[in-house]
Amino acid sequence: xxxxxxxxxxxxxxxxxxxxxxxxxxxxxxxxxxxxxxxxxxxxxxxxxxxxxxxxxxxxxxxxxxxxxxxxxxxxxxxxxxxxxxxxxxxxxxxxxxxxxxxxxxxxxxxxxxxxxxxxxxxxxxxxxxxxxxxxxxxxxxxxxxxxxxxxxxxxxxxxxxxxxxxxxxxxxxxxxxxxxxxxxxxxxxxxxxxxxxxxxxxxxxxxxxxxxxxxxxxxxxxxxxxxxxxxxxxxxxxxxxxxxxxxxxxxxxxxxxxxxxxxxxxxxxxxxxxxxxxxxxxxxxxxxxxxxxxxxxxxxxxxxxxxxxxxxxxxxxxxxxxxxxxxxxxxxxxxxxxxxxxxxxxxxxxxxxxxxxxxxxxxxxxxxxxxxxxxxxxxxxxxxx
Amino acid sequence: xxxxxxxxxxxxxxxxxxxxxxxxxxxxxxxxxxxxxxxxxxxxxxxxxxxxxxxxxxxxxxxxxxxxxxxxxxxxxxxxxxxxxxxxxxxxxxxxxxxxxxxxxxxxxxxxxxxxxxxxxxxxxxxxxxxxxxxxxxxxxxxxxxxxxxxxxxxxxxxxxxxxxxxxxxxxxxxxxxxxxxxxxxxxxxxxxxxxxxxxxxxxxxxxxxxxxxxxxxxxxxxxxxxxxxxxxxxxxxxxxxxxxxxxxxxxxxxxxxxxxxxxxxxxxxxxxxxxxxxxxxxxxxxxxxxxxxxxxxxxxxxxxxxxxxxxxxxxxxxxxxxxxxxxxxxxxxxxxxxxxxxxxxxxxxxxxxxxxxxxxxxxxxxxxxxxxxxxxxxxxxxxxx
Numbered sequence: 054x055x056x057x058x059x060x061x062x063x064x065x066x067x068x069x070x071x072x073x074x075x076x077x078x079x080x081x082x083x084x085x086x087x088x089x090x091x092x093x094x095x096x097x098x099x100x101x102x103x104x105x106x107x108x109x110x111x112x113x114x115x116x117x118x119x120x121x122x123x124x125x126x127x128x129x130x131x132x133x134x135x136x137x138x139x140x141x142x143x144x145x146x147x148x149x150x151x152x153x154x155x156x157x158x159x160x161x162x163x164x165x166x167x168x169x170x171x172x173x174x175x176x177x178x179x180x181x182x183x184x185x186x187x188x189x190x191x192x193x194x195x196x197x198x199x200x201x202x203x204x205x206x207x208x209x210x211x212x213x214x215x216x217x218x219x220x221x222x223x224x225x226x227x228x229x230x231x232x233x234x235x236x237x238x239x240x241x242x243x244x245x246x247x248x249x250x251x252x253x254x255x256x257x258x259x260x261x262x263x264x265x266x267x268x269x270x271x272x273x274x275x276x277x278x279x280x281x282x283x284x285x286x287x288x289x290x291x292x293x294x295x296x297x298x299x300x301x302x303x304x305x306x307x308x309x310x311x312x313x314x315x316x317x318x319x320x321x322x323x324x325x326x327x328x329x330x331x332x333x334x335x336x337x338x339x340x341x342x343x344x345x346x347x348x349x350x351x352x353x354x355x356x357x358x359x360x361x362x363x364x365x366x367x368x369x370x371x372x373x374x375x376x377x378x379x380x381x382x383x384x385x386x387x388x389x390x391x392x393x394x395x396x397x398x399x400x401x402x403x404x405x406x407x408x409x410x411x412x413x414x415x416x417x418x419x420x421x422x423x424x425x426x427x428x429x430x431x432x433x434x435x436x437x438x439x
Numbered sequence: 440x441x442x443x444x445x446x447x448x449x450x451x452x453x454x455x456x457x458x459x460x461x462x463x464x465x466x467x468x469x470x471x472x473x474x475x476x477x478x479x480x481x482x483x484x485x486x487x488x489x490x491x492x493x494x495x496x497x498x499x500x501x502x503x504x505x506x507x508x509x510x511x512x513x514x515x516x517x518x519x520x521x522x523x524x525x526x527x528x529x530x531x532x533x534x535x536x537x538x539x540x541x542x543x544x545x546x547x548x549x550x551x552x553x554x555x556x557x558x559x560x561x562x563x564x565x566x567x568x569x570x571x572x573x574x575x576x577x578x579x580x581x582x583x584x585x586x587x588x589x590x591x592x593x594x595x596x597x598x599x600x601x602x603x604x605x606x607x608x609x610x611x612x613x614x615x616x617x618x619x620x621x622x623x624x625x626x627x628x629x630x631x632x633x634x635x636x637x638x639x640x641x642x643x644x645x646x647x648x649x650x651x652x653x654x655x656x657x658x659x660x661x662x663x664x665x666x667x668x669x670x671x672x673x674x675x676x677x678x679x680x681x682x683x684x685x686x687x688x689x690x691x692x693x694x695x696x697x698x699x700x701x702x703x704x705x706x707x708x709x710x711x712x713x714x715x716x717x718x719x720x721x722x723x724x725x726x727x728x729x730x731x732x733x734x735x736x737x738x739x740x741x742x743x744x745x746x747x748x749x750x751x752x753x754x755x756x757x758x759x760x761x762x763x764x765x766x767x768x769x770x771x772x773x774x775x776x777x778x779x780x781x782x783x784x785x786x787x788x789x790x791x792x793x794x795x796x797x798x799x800x801x802x803x804x805x806x807x808x809x810x811x812x813x814x815x816x817x818x819x820x821x822x823x824x825x
Contacts, residue, residue: 202790212790261670273757278666284647284759285796294789295753298685308787367681371659371757373670401694403680404588404598410671 060096063088064438067096067124071106072150072435073252076123097124104190105130105150105438126150131193133430134182134235136175137242137423138199140164140215140269141333143171145178147185148427152253154420156185164330168221172230179231192235193434195227196426198242200270202288208239211286214306215269238429242266243290243380244281245425246415247274250378252428254416261374264421265365267383269331271316277372293317295367297360315360318382325353340385351389358390362397369402369410376411380421384414446482449474450824453482453510457492458536458821459638462509483510490576491516491536491824512536517579519816520568520621522561523628523809524585526550526601526655527719529557531564533571534813538639540806542571550716554607558616565617578621579820581613582812584628586656588674594625597672600692601655624815628652629676629766630667631811632801633660636764638814640802647760650807651751653769655717657702663758679703681753683746701746704768711739726771737775744776748783755788755796762797766807770800 063086070085071077077085083093100106108122130150137144141164146157158178166174179192201213208224227237240248247256247264256262256276264274273290275282282289293313294306301310302320314320319331325339326349343350365377379387387394394412402410415421449472456471457463463471469479486492494508516536523530527550532543544564552560565578587599594610613623626634633642633650642648642662650660659676661668668675679699680692687696688706700706705717711725712735729736751763765773773780780798788796801807 275757277663277668280664280666282663282758285761286759286790288755288759288790289757291756291759291789292753294787295756296749296787297682300684300686306789363682367678367753368757369674370677370681371661371675371754372668373672373674373677375671401680401682403677403692404672404674 061437061439063092063096064099065436067093068100068105068150068438069435071124071126072152072431075151076109076111076125078121078123080121082124100124100438101127103438105434127190129190131190131434133427134175134179134192134195135423135426135430136195136197137420137426138166138171138197138216139242140166140200143174143178144423145175145182146423146427147182148424148430149190150431152424152427154424154427156182157423158182164332166216168218168223168226171223172226175227176230176232192233194235194430194432195231195233195237196245196428196430197223197227197237197239198245198422198426199223199239200242200268200272202286202291203239203241203244204287205238205240205283208237210239211288236430236433238426238432240426240429241272241274241287241290242268242422243272243274244283245274245429246380246417246421247276247378247425248281248428249417249421249423249425250415251276253424254421255378255413256376259376261372262376262378263368263372263374264378264380264415265368265383266380266422267316267318267386268381269318271313271364271383273368275372275374277374292364292368297363312360312364316357316364316383316386321353321357321382321386324356325350336382340382340389343389354386355390355393357386358393359397361386362394363401365394365398365410365412366401369398374410376413378413378415378421380415381419384418387412387414447823447825449478449482450485451822453479454486454491454536454824455821457510457512458538458817461537462495462497462511464507464509466507468510486510486824487513489824491820513576515576517576517820519813520561520565520578520581521809521812521816522581522583523806523812524552524557524583524602525628526552526586529560529564530809531561531568532809532813533568534810534816535576536817538810538813540809540813542568543809544568550718552602554604554609554612557609558612561613562616562618578619580621580816580818581617581619581623582631582814582816583609583613583623583625584631584808584812585609585625586628586654586658588672588677589625589627589630590673591624591626591669594623596625597674622816622819624812624818626812626815627658627660627673627676628654628808629658629660630669631660631815632766632807633662633764633811634667634814635803635807635809635811636801637662639810640807641764641799642762645762647758648762648764649754649758649760650764650766650801651754651769652766652808653702653704653772654767655704657699657750657769659754661758661760663760678750678754683749698746698750702743702750702769702772707739707743707768707772710742711736722768726768726775729775740772741776741779743772744779745783747772748780749787751780751784751796751798752787755784760796762799764799764801764807766801767805770804773798773800 202211210221260279271293298310302314304311588597596607646665657679680697684696688700690697
């Protein structure tokens with residue numbers, strides 16, 4: 054490597070540590086990067102001059118002696134825009150270095166959003182966010198989460214069935230309309246959710262983890278040996294249409310008994326005898342009623358829990374991860390009927406891959422995919438902070 | 440790195456290239472290792488003195504001018520012992536650097552082999568192989584393939600249901616009885632099969648590949664992003680007891696409709712209306728009859744092909760690999776009913792992860808797991824050739 058490449062590599066590494074772990078002392082950075090104190094000092098100086106980090110005295114901690122300064126993300130540094138496209142609403146947020154969401158807008162779409170409508174919606178929301186965020190920094194990247202298959206390298210959406218989209222060059226469309234040169238990265242919702250939880254949530258320091266997300270559809274984000282699994286076309290994790298029972302309900306895809314016909318939010322409502330079409334408020338009411346002891350609601354959730362356990366068991370048999378994170382409505386199912394889920398997991402798992410697996414809800418609650426969109430939006434800046 | 444570590448690293452790298460790719464010229468090695476000609480010369484000298492490589496004039500190729508010498512595995516170098524434990528027979532083979540099987544014994548076990556019986560069988564076979572192999576070299580490692588879950592670090596077998604084994608410390612047992620200090624490595628059959636095909640078979644230069652093996656049971660070996668997937672306890676790929684249809688046949692595991700009840704060799708015989716218990720010769724007869732046009736045999740195989748396609752589709756939806764290799768009886772099913780398999784793959788795969796996936800049979804035929812056992816037996820020697 055040439056000296057300039059080494060410098061870029063070290064700036065990238067230092068900024069990535071501060072982004073991931075928040076404020077760190079120079080001593081901690083020196084140790085983590087295995088560099089000399091003077092080199093770390095020079096790198097911190099460079100990043101400070103770029104407006105990316107600042108040295109501050111941490112709050113609290115009334116220790117004896119002079120307080121140690123820490124290197125922290127700059128309060129007025131650049132921010133990323135994270136966009137989470139769900140079927141019923143779109144969330145647009147400003148996320149700072151360090152991963153804090155500092156402003157957000159949630160825009161209801163009434164279940165219908167077309168690609169060009171989404172582009173306008175994002176452009177408008179970004180303008181408003183720009184004046185709302187305290188930080189006067191620039192936008193360093195835009196990350197977009199969609200419930201569909203994505204070619205990560207081009208931002209082309211293959212199929213997003215619940216949006217009714219097919220072959221949409223969303224990355225290009227956004228880049229053409231945005232009032233900034235910042236790069237746009239489009240990703241699958243479950244892939245981005247597992248990334249967020251692995252980087253800074255429930256699956257930190259866990260090398261084999263599956264994030265199973267249930268919204269209208271069901272999908273999985275997978276990290277194996279510490280590396281995201283995307284597959285040949287970026288379709289890995291599209292398990293919502295794996296058939297659980299060939300004599301099960303008819304799915305909109307034309308097959309019978311897909312996972313989605315048992316665990317999608319529409320299926321949960323039907324199981325509880327509630328009227329379709331599915332809306333956010335009906336789904337929220339179902340879980341609220343179950344928490345309040347409604348027998349039909351709880352019965353539906355316990356039935357779904359059994360199927361969820363079997364779905365998890367299939368993933369455990371295939372990948373034997375350390376941890377499975379259940380997001381969206383599946384997190385509610387876990388909270389309301391954990392014993393049923395666990396019992397089915399053990400029953401349907403081969404050998405001892407089932408007992409002992411950690412099932413949990415996401416540290417970021419409903420925001421995992423949004424936070425993950427922010428993470429990928431920072432990729433370019435972190436790779437080359439200059 | 441200290442100079443001695445660098446030397447070990449370079450010796451390891453050079454020997455690994457020659458082991459994987461066979462004879463290479465010094466010029467090729469110089470280019471691949473990005474080292475100087477003189478360094479490569481010194482490394483080749485060291486490895487030759489250790490009896491691991493030799494420089495030879497390649498056969499054939501009547502080129503003009505002085506023939507270029509190539510660096511090849513030493514004809515009298517050390518060899519690995521590969522052991523493939525199947526339910527009906529055990530294969531013990533001598534495998535040289537470069538991956539050539541130079542001698543083998545197949546010992547029928549009539550479907551019953553106990554752990555201590557296997558140890559005796561391997562020790563005896565190794566004694567005979569020792570005099571049979573042309574090479575007077577020493578044994579550098581023993582690799583053992585078993586149809587069950589394995590903790591690779593200890594050689595402890597968790598469950599091997601079709602052998603009736605549970606909690607067997609096979610690695611330790613073999614190390615205690617073998618007349619050599621060579622390391623013993625135990626692995627799952629599908630994991631070793633995919634390793635062999637990835638290193639030197641049908642999946643060379645393919646980073647995402649699944650090897651689906653069908654014998655009495657069904658299992659998968661998975662490589663993702665170029666790295667073997669083992670999971671938390673080494674149970675990854677144990678898909679044989681994933682439930683395909685809850686109203687399917689009763690499985691010996693107590694559940695209904697496991698993949699094994701549709702695609703295991705016993706299931707194939709039953710589908711064709713043949714009498715159980717399954718034997719190697721009955722399975723061979725089934726495929727021979729199907730190839731000769733027997734309607735019932737072919738009908739059974741076409742029915743299995745549909746289920747096989749659905750099983751593959753589930754793996755494609757989950758992992759979106761570039762290639763799926765079908766070994767054991769599943770390779771025969773593919774050869775006899777490829778259109779049925781492919782049709783079901785496309786029908787059950789979400790989006791376009793199905794069309795275009797490469798389905799093929801293993802380059803090593805029935806020997807993939809055996810060759811993989813040889814590969815892991817060389818690990819210690821390749822890591823430190825001195």
